Amino acid sequence: MTAHAIFILSALSFSSVCLGENNAKHLFILSGQSNMQGHRPDEAFTPAVEEALGKSKVIIVQDALGGQPIHRWCKEWKDPEGNQMEQTGDLYDRLMSKVKPAIQGQILASVNFVWMQGERDAKMGWGDLYEEALLGLHAQLAKDLKWKKSELAFVIGRLSDFDMANKKYSHWTKVREIQVRVADSSPKFTWVDTDDLNDGKNRKGREIKNDLHYSAEGYKILGRRFAQACIHTIKE
Numbered sequence: 070m071t072a073h074a075i076f077i078l079s080a081l082s083f084s085s086v087c088l089g090e091n092n093a094k095h096l097f098i099l100s101g102q103s104n105m106q107g108h109r110p111d112e113a114f115t116p117a118v119e120e121a122l123g124k125s126k127v128i129i130v131q132d133a134l135g136g137q138p139i140h141r142w143c144k145e146w147k148d149p150e151g152n153q154m155e156q157t158g159d160l161y162d163r164l165m166s167k168v169k170p171a172i173q174g175q176i177l178a179s180v181n182f183v184w185m186q187g188e189r190d191a192k193m194g195w196g197d198l199y200e201e202a203l204l205g206l207h208a209q210l211a212k213d214l215k216w217k218k219s220e221l222a223f224v225i226g227r228l229s230d231f232d233m234a235n236k237k238y239s240h241w242t243k244v245r246e247i248q249v250r251v252a253d254s255s256p257k258f259t260w261v262d263t264d265d266l267n268d269g270k271n272r273k274g275r276e277i278k279n280d281l282h283y284s285a286e287g288y289k290i291l292g293r294r295f296a297q298a299c300i301h302t303i304k305e
Contacts, residue, residue, distance in 0.1 A: 093178035096128045096171075097299060098210070100142065100164050101186035103135030104226065104263070104291075107272075107282060108185065113292030121300050126178070130171050132164040138189040139199065143206040146198065161206070165213060172214075180216050181299040182207065185226035185291075187244040188281065196240030200247045204254075222257045222302035224295055229263040231281050257302055261294040263287075 097118065099105060108114070110129055118127050137160060140146035144158035184206075190199050203225075211218040227248045232241040252260035266287030267280040277284060283291060 093176040094126050094128050095122055095303060096168075096175075096177050096180045097130070097183060098164070098168055098181070099129065099131040099133070099183045099185075099295070100160075101133050101184050101226070102137045102189060103133075103281075104188070104283060105131070105133035105183075105185035106135050108133075108288050108291055108295075110292060113289045114296045115292075117293055117296035118299060121296075122303075128171050128175065130164070130168045132160070132167050133185070134160060136189055137186070138193060138195065139186060139202045139206065142186075143202040144209060145205045146202045148195075149198070161209070168214075177216075179222065179303050180214060180220075181222040181224055181302060182210055183224045183226075183295050183299065187228050187248060188231075188238065191228065191232075191238040191240040191244040194239045196243035196247065199240075199244050200251060203247065203251050219255065220257060222299065223252070223255070223259075224298045224302065225252050225258070225260045226263055226291065226295070227252075227260045229267045229279075229281075229283075231267060231279055256305060259298050259302060261291070261298050263291060266291055 095118070099108070099110065099114075110131055115127075115129055118129070140154050140157050141160040142158065142164070144161065146157060147153055184203075187199065190196065207221065207223050208218055211221045214221070225248050228241060228245045232238045235241050249260055252258045263283065266283040268278050269276070269284035269286055271277050271280070271282065272285045
C-alpha cells in the first residue's frame with residue numbers, strides 16, 4: 070500500500086478480519102500533542118469505525134497533551150549530545166495506564182496506533198532525531214503489547230502547511246518529510262493530510278488561516294480521515 074492521504078472510504082468487507090475470533094476487537098490508540106488533544110473522537114472517528122466494524126468490536130483509547138516533544142513518549146530518545154531528558158517516556162506510561170485496563174481480558178483482532186505530533190520537535194530543531202524516535206516509539210508499543218511490529222498499523226497525521234518556510238519552527242518541513250518517509254516504509258503505515266484543516270473558524274469562533282491548530286470543522290475532518298486510514302490498514 071502506498072502511504073498517502075486517504076479521503077474516501079469505499080465499501081469494505083470485514084468477514085475475515087477478526088482472525089477466526091467472533092469476539093475479537095479492534096484497538097485504536099490515539100496519542101500526540103495539541104492537535105490530537107483537540108481531536109474529539111466522538112465527533113467523527115468513533116462513529117466511523119463503529120459503523121464499519123461494529124460498536125461491540127471497537128476499543129478506542131485517547132491520551133494527548135499539547136506542546137510536547139516525542140521524547141515524552143519514546144523512551145530511547147536522547148538529545149543531540151546523547152543525554153536523556155528528565156521526563157523521557159512519562160506520557161507513554163500515562164497512555165499505557167489507559168490502554169492496559171481497556172484491553173485486559175480482550176482478544177484483539179488488530180491494533181492501530183494513530184499519532185498526531187511533531188510540532189514541538191520542529192520548533193526545538195530536533196528534526197534530525199525524529200525519524201529514529203518515530204520508529205522507536207512504534208517498536209516500543211509493539212513490544213509492550215506483544216504485537217508483531219509488521220502488523221501494528223501506524224497512522225501518522227502529517228504536520229500541516231503552517232510554516233512551510235521554516236521561519237517560526239526551523240525543522241517544520243523536515244519533520245513533515247520524515248513523517249511521510251516513515252509512513253512509506255511499511256505496508257501497515259500510512260499518513261493523512263492536514264494541510265486544508267487549519268483554515269476557517271476555530272472552536273472559539275475566531276477566523277484562522279494556516280494556523281498551528283485546526284478549525285472546528287477541521288478536527289471533524291481529521292477524525293474521519295484517521296478512521297478511513299485505520300479501516301484501510303485493517304482491510305490490508
